[in-house]
Amino acid sequence: xxxxxxxxxxxxxxxxxxxxxxxxxxxxxxxxxxxxxxxxxxxxxxxxxxxxxxxxxxxxxxxxxxxxxxxxxxxxxxxxxxxxxxxxxxxxxxxxxxxxxxxxxxxxxxxxxxxxxxxxxxxxxxxxxxxxxxxxxxxxxxxxxxxxxxxxxxxxxxxxxxxxxxxxxxxxxxxxxxxxxxxxxxxxxxx
Ligand code: FES
Ligand code: FES
Numbered sequence: 001x002x003x004x005x006x007x008x009x010x011x012x013x014x015x016x017x018x019x020x021x022x023x024x025x026x027x028x029x030x031x032x033x034x035x036x037x038x039x040x041x042x043x044x045x046x047x048x049x050x051x052x053x054x055x056x057x058x059x060x061x062x063x064x065x066x067x068x069x070x071x072x073x074x075x076x077x078x079x080x081x082x083x084x085x086x087x088x089x090x091x092x093x094x095x096x097x098x099x100x101x102x103x104x105x106x107x108x109x110x111x112x113x114x115x116x117x118x119x120x121x122x123x124x125x126x127x128x129x130x131x132x133x134x135x136x137x138x139x140x141x142x143x144x145x146x147x148x149x150x151x152x153x154x155x156x157x158x159x160x161x162x163x164x165x166x167x168x169x170x171x172x173x174x175x176x177x178x179x180x181x182x183x184x185x186x187x188x189x190x191x
Contacts, residue, residue, distance in 0.1 A: 002062040006031070007075030017063035022046045024062045025072060033073035033101045037129070044128030047102035048072050054109040054125075073101035076108055083148035084108045084141075086155040091141035095132035103128045107142045115146045 003012045006029060013024045022039075025031045025048070037045035039058045046057045049071035076082050080089070084107045087093075094100050103126060110117055110125040117125065122142050130138070147153040 002066045004062070004065050004068050004070055006070045007072060013062050015062060018061050020058050021048070021060045021062055021065050021070070022057040025057060025070075031072045031074050035098055035101055037098070037102075042129065043099070043102075044106060044126075045099050045102040047105040047128070049076075049105055049109060052109065052112070054106040071105075073104055076104060082108060083145040083155075084111060087141040087145035087148060088138075090155045091137050091144060093134050093137035093141040095130075095134055099128055099130040099132075099134075103130070103138065107145060110142065111146050111149050115149045117142065117146055119143075 001012045035045040037043035041056050041059045047054045048057045050068050084104050106126040
């Protein structure tokens with residue numbers, strides 16, 4: 001039963017150890033913010049932070065993730081206050097939004113290690129595919145997120161979520177710590 005920390009909570013996946021982390025997160029832990037795009041490591045829509053590095057969760061098994069610290073888009077911030085999230089909204093660098101969670105994860109990892117990235121740094125660190133073509137706005141958003149993280153700029157808070165955080169936690173039980181094998185068929189958490 002591979003064990004790891006997901007969004008600051010211990011999680012045990014009662015699943016085949018060869019299960020891709022992507023499917024364990026989505027189907028076992030109900031953390032559906034992490035998206036399935038290609039399943040072959042090409043698109044980046046499935047990116048999560050593993051020990052702080054943005055990695056493609058479709059290419060990592062839960063056995064390989066054993067003992068690691070995983071952060072999904074749900075855990076990046078609980079109120080959309082992460083500079084990358086604020087800047088993506090402020091720069092309107094989102095169209096359909098399918099690629100956005102993976103991009104936010106990749107950008108967050110970049111900004112953390114390099115809060116003043118060049119365009120080349122951004123292109124290298126955020127190789128994610130976007131079928132809507134938000135790339136020009138994305139570069140501006142990530143540079144702006146860097147300025148926010150360096151305290152050179154502030155961004156007005158992003159619009160409040162359309163759902164109360166407590167209700168969101170019930171919809172996404174892994175955030176609440178209420179995951180059981182009975183209601184999700186795969187993941188257990190401990191407080
Ligand atoms: S779904 Fe993992 S890289 Fe596309
Ligand atoms: S915003 Fe639609 S795929 Fe990127």
